[in-house]
Amino acid sequence: MxxxxxxxxxxxxxxxxxxxxxxxxxxxxxxxxxxxxxxxxxxxxxxxxxxxxxxxxxxxxxxxxxxxxxxxxxxxxxxxxxxxxxPSKLVGIPLGLIILVYFGVVTVIDLEHRLILHPTSIAGAVIGLISGTLIHSRENGLLIGVGKSLLGGLFGYGVMFIFHYFARYFTRRRARKLQEAGKEDDGEDALGDADVILLGVLGLMFGWPLIWDVLLLGIVLGGVFSILIVIVQLLQRRSASEALMTPIPYGPYFIASAFYFLFLFL
Ligand SMILES: [Zn+2]
Structure with a gap:
């Protein structure tokens, strides 16, 4: 012992x-x-x-x-x-530890600065492509492994890009309402570019179709916590519309979801 x-x-x-x-x-x-x-x-x-x-x-x-x-x-x-x-059954020890460090970097920078930085995005894409290829080439061979990783990345990026596109509409409406209420537009984005890039990286990392699970669990986690936050704000007697329009950073929820499927699932 x-x-x-x-x-x-x-x-x-x-x-x-x-x-x-x-x-x-x-x-x-x-x-x-x-x-x-x-x-x-x-x-x-x-x-x-x-x-x-x-x-x-x-x-x-x-x-x-x-x-x-x-x-x-x-x-x-x-x-x-x-x-x-x-160890993670999907990626093993060395890559698993590297991914933990990557998740740590992205989470801390997201929570502290609400920022996405090009060096971390590029590092994430490389780590993601290696991971997705490793996961999918075991049964299908290298070429299909790379293909499934790229397809997952494209899907993750694409889905978030479309969400983001609609989120912009609500952001503009929110800016107008803030102006009407005589407040400065605080420049918050309902769903940032950071999440689009993060989902692209996670898509590469998990590949197609595993990225679906990560996406859905992330949305559920984000939704549950958003409802809790809105309830807390309503209890603090903020108006319902104000509470509903408080933007939520989704990045940490998707990281939590990815962490679950990579390290705790199975
Ligand atoms: Zn000092």
């Missing part, structure tokens, strides 16, 4: 590095758009890599690292250890 636990040192160390990578990308990429030295979010003095990796407070201003940094480290270490012992 002790020996089995010692073998967990590998995923725990990898998980710590994976978590640091998620924090690094989420700290640096949305602000600077280049992958430079990490610096303090407060006073911008650079961290040494040793300080950054051990989550030390800034040596210049003493500001502690955000709670998110600790949460990401702990969650990544825990999930690396768990999925090392119980």
């Amino acid at each position: 002790v020996w089995m636990n010692i073998s967990l040192i590998v995923p725990i160390l990898l998980g710590w590095l994976g978590g640091a990578f998620v924090n690094y990308i989420a700290d640096v990429l949305p602000r600077t758009r280049i992958l430079g030295r990490p610096d303090c979010l407060h006073c911008e003095s650079p961290f040494s890599w040793a300080d950054y990796l051990t989550l030390r407070a800034c040596r210049s201003c003493g500001k502690r690292r955000p709670i998110r940094a600790w949460l990401v480290q702990i969650l990544t270490v825990a999930s690396f250890a768990y999925f090392w012992l119980f």
Whole structure:
């Protein structure tokens, strides 16, 4: 039993590095758009890599690292250890751990900045194509595997693009209503470009027809939480129309759905 636990040192160390990578990308990429030295979010003095990796407070201003940094480290270490012992049946250990890191990066940047960045989209498309091809070429051979991955990507992107097209109509109506109510248009999009690209990536990752399951569960999760949010807002006595028009970021729900089918299903 002790020996089995010692073998967990590998995923725990990898998980710590994976978590640091998620924090690094989420700290640096949305602000600077280049992958430079990490610096303090407060006073911008650079961290040494040793300080950054051990989550030390800034040596210049003493500001502690955000709670998110600790949460990401702990969650990544825990999930690396768990999925090392119980790997994804669809993609196995190495690719599974890479996908976990990708999900972490996209979720943190989506929640903190509501942004989609080209480098993460391109990385996602590459990881997705490898994953979808791996899943579908086992039974059908490489060529059909690639084809099913590409078809899934096209479907995911296409479906979200059409949703997005209709969402724009409601966004414009919302902007008009805000103007009539004498408020500034807050520029929120009912369903962002981020979700269109994310569904394209998840489509590649799962391929056709598995992307259907991911799409449907994501919509159900998003719907259930939206209803809860609207109920909470109504309880706070906001008007029904105002509550219904609050935009919802769908990205995290689709990631949660993909996570379920990739790692917990079967
Ligand atoms: Zn500082």
